[in-house]
Amino acid sequence: MSEETKTNRRDFLRKGSVAGAGLVLGAPAILSAEAKNAPSDELRVGFIGCGKQHEVLFDAMKNIPGMRYTAVADIMKNRLGGSASRIKNMFGDMPGRYFDVEEMLEKEDLDVVFITTPDFWHAPHTVMALEAGCHVYCEKMMSDTLEGARSMVAAMDRTGKLLQIGHQRRSNPRYQFTLDYLINQEKICGQIVNMNGQWNRAVGSSQDISVKESILPDEKTLLKYGFDKGQEGKLSLSDLRHRFVNWRLYKDLSGGPISDLGAHQIDIFNWFMGTQPKSVMASGGRNHFKSREHFDNVMCVFEYDTPEGGARAFYQVLTTTSAGGGYYESFMGTEGTVEISERAAYTNIYREGGCDRSWDPLVQRGILKKVASGQAAGGSDAIASYESAPPDQFELPGGLSKPPHQPHIENFVAAVRGQAKLTCDGRHALESEAPIYWVNPAAENSETIHFTDEHLHV
Numbered sequence: 001m002s003e004e005t006k007t008n009r010r011d012f013l014r015k016g017s018v019a020g021a022g023l024v025l026g027a028p029a030i031l032s033a034e035a036k037n038a039p040s041d042e043l044r045v046g047f048i049g050c051g052k053q054h055e056v057l058f059d060a061m062k063n064i065p066g067m068r069y070t071a072v073a074d075i076m077k078n079r080l081g082g083s084a085s086r087i088k089n090m091f092g093d094m095p096g097r098y099f100d101v102e103e104m105l106e107k108e109d110l111d112v113v114f115i116t117t118p119d120f121w122h123a124p125h126t127v128m129a130l131e132a133g134c135h136v137y138c139e140k141m142m143s144d145t146l147e148g149a150r151s152m153v154a155a156m157d158r159t160g161k162l163l164q165i166g167h168q169r170r171s172n173p174r175y176q177f178t179l180d181y182l183i184n185q186e187k188i189c190g191q192i193v194n195m196n197g198q199w200n201r202a203v204g205s206s207q208d209i210s211v212k213e214s215i216l217p218d219e220k221t222l223l224k225y226g227f228d229k230g231q232e233g234k235l236s237l238s239d240l241r242h243r244f245v246n247w248r249l250y251k252d253l254s255g256g257p258i259s260d261l262g263a264h265q266i267d268i269f270n271w272f273m274g275t276q277p278k279s280v281m282a283s284g285g286r287n288h289f290k291s292r293e294h295f296d297n298v299m300c301v302f303e304y305d306t307p308e309g310g311a312r313a314f315y316q317v318l319t320t321t322s323a324g325g326g327y328y329e330s331f332m333g334t335e336g337t338v339e340i341s342e343r344a345a346y347t348n349i350y351r352e353g354g355c356d357r358s359w360d361p362l363v364q365r366g367i368l369k370k371v372a373s374g375q376a377a378g379g380s381d382a383i384a385s386y387e388s389a390p391p392d393q394f395e396l397p398g399g400l401s402k403p404p405h406q407p408h409i410e411n412f413v414a415a416v417r418g419q420a421k422l423t424c425d426g427r428h429a430l431e432s433e434a435p436i437y438w439v440n441p442a443a444e445n446s447e448t449i450h451f452t453d454e455h456l457h458v
């Protein structure tokens with residue numbers, strides 16, 4: 001593409017940005033005008049950060065039509081080369097390769113970028129890319145700080161560009177059907193009084209990551225890109241390299257397990273409840289990985305006000321034990337309980353044994369499939385009068401026949417083309433993520449934090 005065409009296309013996209021400014025959720029209507037007039041139907045895609053999650057997203061999007069993989073950026077030479085080669089092998093053209101994101105955004109004419117850098121880089125990269133006229137898909141957690149996340153929403157508003165946050169469950173048909181139809185329309189749970197969620201990981205899956213030293217960036221690069229954040233002038237090269245590879249373990253670079261794993265699921269509590277919680281209490285410890293900055297295990301309780309009465313959500317992230325059923329969220333009501341997960345294996349619905357309402361019509365319509373009738377546990381220690389009638393177990397519909405991140409990327413692409421509304425735009429993502437930033441402080445100080453606007457505002 002000539003310099004002149006590139007400039008015209010950029011000017012055109014920037015004009016679209018001005019027109020969209022201030023129309024946050026209405027942006028797709030504006031964008032449809034932009035998309036209709038687009039010089040090319042293909043979206044020119046840039047990747048920022050080419051580590052593990054970049055590979056997951058690329059695998060999930062490689063079958064989506066109309067994408068031209070134009071440029072990649074990473075400060076690690078072999079990841080940059082690996083990503084570029086994968087794109088070339090699959091699509092024929094070698095993308096532009098950049099160590100520096102600003103340079104990529106300056107030189108390339110991109111419509112959308114996907115950001116999969118460590119959490120402390122999300123806000124600067126998102127703001128730069130939005131300002132450069134790109135629509136952005138940025139991985140969760142939005143940022144390592146609440147201020148960073150707020151700056152992303154402000155940039156989204158200022159530029160009128162789209163910002164999708166990578167809480168992929170929001171576009172997952174199983175989650176959408178369960179919320180819209182089973183919980184909200186059919187009221188299958190009755191009154192939801194409690195929620196429970198967990199991500200349990202074994203010690204073996206929680207170890208420090210190690211990468212061959214010879215392929216890691218040099219000291220100058222690591223300092224230039226802020227891997228000494230909060231510890232300026234105090235770190236050896238080996239400390240810097242450890243922080244680069246294991247950024248999740250450091251307080252100045254990430255929010256630790258509660259934001260890395262918990263964010264996925266606490267987002268579901270807030271999305272399903274349709275509101276922010278009113279308080280959080282938490283407890284955590286460095287019980288096994290004793291020298292880590294972040295807690296290795298955290299348990300917390302959020303309290304909610306709902307139109308039907310109070311509700312509370314218990315969440316635990318464990319990095320020392322995998323037993324106890326993996327990762328799921330459960331919504332426990334007076335008539336039924338939905339246990340939902342990205343993994344079908346952890347997904348079920350239970351009908352309360354004493355519930356008056358029959359679920360047979362839902363079974364007859366093929367919506368639910370009964371897998372087990374409730375049976376009281378036998379044994380000589382059973383005392384019937386102590387126990388509730390056992391619940392029946394059903395299978396939850398809505399399995400996915402594609403990678404779990406694909407529907408979320410498809411939603412983003414459709415929104416950029418003016419054909420859909422984002423399922424997890426920056427503003428809604430931050431409304432839901434804001435309470436998560438307060439879990440570590442609550443656990444650190446063993447206190448209950450009662451939220452005010454100052455804690456949660458976007």
Ligand SMILES: NC(=O)c1ccc[n+]([C@@H]2O[C@H](COP(=O)([O-])OP(=O)(O)OC[C@H]3O[C@@H](n4cnc5c(N)ncnc54)[C@H](O)[C@@H]3O)[C@@H](O)[C@H]2O)c1
Nearest residue numbers: 049050051052053074075076079116117119139140141225
């Ligand atoms: N949605 C999900 O299911 C999910 C799953 C895993 C990870 N994630 C998120 O994806 C993001 C990346 O995680 P990951 O596991 O791929 O991490 P990673 O460490 O494997 O990859 C990060 C990459 O970013 C590069 N990088 C670092 N700083 C950079 C900079 N300033 N400019 C350019 N490149 C830079 C690194 O060299 C590395 O290749 C995180 O925010 C994480 O929370 C989301």
